[in-house]
Amino acid sequence: MYRNFAIVPNIMFGRGAFNQLGDVLAPKRVTEGGYVVFVIDDVFKDKPIESRLPIEGDDLLLRVNVDDEPKTSYIDKLVEEIRAYKDVVPDGIIGIGGGSTMDIAKAISLMLNNPGSSADYQGWDLIENPSVYHVAVPTLAGTGAEISRTAILTGPVKKLGINSDYTLFHQIILDPELIADVPKDQWFYTGMDCYIHDVESLEGTFINEFSKAYGEKSIDLCRQVFLEDHKDKDDKLMMASYFGGMSIAYSQVGACHALSYGLSYVLGIHHGIGCCIAFDYLEEFYPEGVKEFRRMMERHDISLPRNLTAGMSDESLDLMVTTALGLVPLWENCLGPDWEKQMTRERTLELYKRM
Amino acid sequence: MYRNFAIVPNIMFGRGAFNQLGDVLAPKRVTEGGYVVFVIDDVFKDKPIESRLPIEGDDLLLRVNVDDEPKTSYIDKLVEEIRAYKDVVPDGIIGIGGGSTMDIAKAISLMLNNPGSSADYQGWDLIENPSVYHVAVPTLAGTGAEISRTAILTGPVKKLGINSDYTLFHQIILDPELIADVPKDQWFYTGMDCYIHDVESLEGTFINEFSKAYGEKSIDLCRQVFLEDHKDKDDKLMMASYFGGMSIAYSQVGACHALSYGLSYVLGIHHGIGCCIAFDYLEEFYPEGVKEFRRMMERHDISLPRNLTAGMSDESLDLMVTTALGLVPLWENCLGPDWEKQMTRERTLELYKRM
Numbered sequence: 236m237y238r239n240f241a242i243v244p245n246i247m248f249g250r251g252a253f254n255q256l257g258d259v260l261a262p263k264r265v266t267e268g269g270y271v272v273f274v275i276d277d278v279f280k281d282k283p284i285e286s287r288l289p290i291e292g293d294d295l296l297l298r299v300n301v302d303d304e305p306k307t308s309y310i311d312k313l314v315e316e317i318r319a320y321k322d323v324v325p326d327g328i329i330g331i332g333g334g335s336t337m338d339i340a341k342a343i344s345l346m347l348n349n350p351g352s353s354a355d356y357q358g359w360d361l362i363e364n365p366s367v368y369h370v371a372v373p374t375l376a377g378t379g380a381e382i383s384r385t386a387i388l389t390g391p392v393k394k395l396g397i398n399s400d401y402t403l404f405h406q407i408i409l410d411p412e413l414i415a416d417v418p419k420d421q422w423f424y425t426g427m428d429c430y431i432h433d434v435e436s437l438e439g440t441f442i443n444e445f446s447k448a449y450g451e452k453s454i455d456l457c458r459q460v461f462l463e464d465h466k467d468k469d470d471k472l473m474m475a476s477y478f479g480g481m482s483i484a485y486s487q488v489g490a491c492h493a494l495s496y497g498l499s500y501v502l503g504i505h506h507g508i509g510c511c512i513a514f515d516y517l518e519e520f521y522p523e524g525v526k527e528f529r530r531m532m533e534r535h536d537i538s539l540p541r542n543l544t545a546g547m548s549d550e551s552l553d554l555m556v557t558t559a560l561g562l563v564p565l566w567e568n569c570l571g572p573d574w575e576k577q578m579t580r581e582r583t584l585e586l587y588k589r590m
Numbered sequence: 591m592y593r594n595f596a597i598v599p600n601i602m603f604g605r606g607a608f609n610q611l612g613d614v615l616a617p618k619r620v621t622e623g624g625y626v627v628f629v630i631d632d633v634f635k636d637k638p639i640e641s642r643l644p645i646e647g648d649d650l651l652l653r654v655n656v657d658d659e660p661k662t663s664y665i666d667k668l669v670e671e672i673r674a675y676k677d678v679v680p681d682g683i684i685g686i687g688g689g690s691t692m693d694i695a696k697a698i699s700l701m702l703n704n705p706g707s708s709a710d711y712q713g714w715d716l717i718e719n720p721s722v723y724h725v726a727v728p729t730l731a732g733t734g735a736e737i738s739r740t741a742i743l744t745g746p747v748k749k750l751g752i753n754s755d756y757t758l759f760h761q762i763i764l765d766p767e768l769i770a771d772v773p774k775d776q777w778f779y780t781g782m783d784c785y786i787h788d789v790e791s792l793e794g795t796f797i798n799e800f801s802k803a804y805g806e807k808s809i810d811l812c813r814q815v816f817l818e819d820h821k822d823k824d825d826k827l828m829m830a831s832y833f834g835g836m837s838i839a840y841s842q843v844g845a846c847h848a849l850s851y852g853l854s855y856v857l858g859i860h861h862g863i864g865c866c867i868a869f870d871y872l873e874e875f876y877p878e879g880v881k882e883f884r885r886m887m888e889r890h891d892i893s894l895p896r897n898l899t900a901g902m903s904d905e906s907l908d909l910m911v912t913t914a915l916g917l918v919p920l921w922e923n924c925l926g927p928d929w930e931k932q933m934t935r936e937r938t939l940e941l942y943k944r945m
Contacts, residue, residue: 444825470799
């Protein structure tokens with residue numbers, strides 16, 4: 236049985252495409268007395284990008300903080316805030332930022348039309364009602380959040396996405412100019428999120444020609460961006476991110492993403508840097524990929540934090556192992572159906588202890 | 591101003607995916623006493639694929655003939671036939687076949703919801719009402735018809751597509767097993783349609799990183815299929831076709847497709863072989879591409895018809911030139927905004943006379 240893969244149905248790509256956001260939204264403003272919510276990373280507070288937002292009438296500018304990765308409690312609070320702001324459901328939710336901000340925009344657009352707490356929907360296909368129209372405007376490239384069917388959230392008992400076709404954005408605007416000023420470390424870590432999931436997808440057991448075509452082109456673009464010099468590197472990285480996300484369609488990420496989830500859940504380490512930290516110890520899984528990753532680190536003079544788990548209690552380490560091993564499809568993709576025989580708690584713990 | 595590119599929102603890929611067509615259609619069967627129309631190339635009459643169709647209740651099996659490329663008069667006749675069959679609009683139109691059959695399915699699904707003749711809508715964005723839900727099941731790979739926003743038709747005064755976002759299929763099912771038994775010549779010509787439009791897209795002046803990423807991977811897959819040996823060559827060719835179609839998003843085809851339209855319109859030559867015939871004389875436009883194309887021909891022992899225009903009247907040649915030069919965006923992409931200075935009627939005529 237093959238999955239019927241749902242894709243974001245509208246995409247605009249180009250330098251300066253952000254200027255057309257107002258035109259894209261115009262036909263969606265259908266509710267009398269309605270409004271649109273611009274969910275924007277608060278790092279952009281009073282920055283030029285805010286003044287370029289096509290805000291009209293009662294539109295709401297909702298600055299969000301992503302110092303920590305988004306929590307279900309934070310989503311619930313934001314949804315309450317929007318409900319209190321006006322009696323009607325907004326005509327659109329526009330997410331402007333990196334993966335976390337896009338995940339917040341996705342989760343809000345789902346929760347406005349579904350009862351209860353966002354924590355109730357962490358899992359697969361638990362959402363019942365379609366989401367509010369929502370648009371992705373990435374200002375970071377690599378996560379693939381613009382194209383994925385998940386809104387990754389940290390809940391009271393787990394870090395797990397709201398996975399559903401309704402989670403998908405209705406529209407993506409890819410404007411490479413928006414990623415030009417990202418700080419170098421963040422640019423690198425987020426780009427590596429893409430590179431690493433390409434490796435995990437291409438080396439995985441789930442791969443088919445659809446995912447391979449996207450994954451191979453994505454990794455090719457990552458190599459151009461991180462190992463060569465191209466004046467249109469921002470365009471290339473945006474396409475790498477999009478293709479990387481598409482590659483996961485019939486595939487999955489693998490060992491590195493699973494271990495990174497543990498680092499995030501227990502230590503609050505952000506996803507991109509968490510992937511880099513974990514990947515550096517995964518030669519036994521991805522020998523070629525790790526070698527190339529190190530060349531990329533060297534070229535961009537990146538040094539990773541070390542000894543993160545040194546002072547941790549056994550309980551915390553144990554929770555980290557449980558978190559990582561709970562991601563069954565990732566391990567299945569990485570090691571095949573008998574992954575549990577190969578990926579014991581001991582082996583996982585040993586890996587974490589080296590980080 | 592960038593185009594807001596619409597994409598077919600659902601895709602299923604895999605060997606045997608055709609078996610899931612019934613499951614895909616089930617939730618779309620919403621009208622009481624409703625039905626689905628299976629538009630299938632009559633080359634499959636009484637072949638196994640017909641018996642595998644998930645036909646239920648009042649569903650209509652509509653065998654279509656594509657010995658000639660689809661004419662607007664043929665579309666109008668088929669639409670009348672469907673309207674006469676039942677009072678209600680069908681719940682779905684399923685196109686099973688090559689580019690021509692898929693174009694017929696697209697055109698029918700548009701015309702069932704729009705008044706008048708299909709000839710009235712040849713052009714860009716003339717369609718007013720959304721199409722009936724329609725599904726592509728390609729049995730040939732290369733045209734990109736499964737993903738394109740055009741239904742190419744030969745009308746009383748021109749060969750020109752119905753171009754609109756409503757033309758897009760709602761669902762694609764890509765089952766590489768369905769293209770395994772295509773006769774070699776047809777396999778080659780249709781595959782070359784893809785290879786040639788990759789060359790035209792990548793060498794064109796409209797190219798951006800979005801179209802480049804798709805075009806480069808598509809041409810890479812074409813090379814694997816036509817210059818190497820791979821047991822999963824059918825999977826690769828299906829992806830090449832899909833990626834080739836996506837590449838046209840922000841790009842265009844070029845000189846070869848323009849000239850091929852003239853051959854089709856005046857001589858009734860099918861699109862794929864028409865592209866091959868024309869491309870062989872276009873070294874001055876695409877030197878590397880033509881060289882590689884000849885290697886592919888040689889490897890697969892293909893010989894093209896020659897001297898097609900030898901006995902033609904001046905009027906017919908003139909009409910062919912007019913048809914080709916009427917495709918303004920194709921020439922603009924190929925030669926830039928001052929294309930008219932370079933691509934005179936004389937030069938076009940000379941090219942045709944060599945074919």
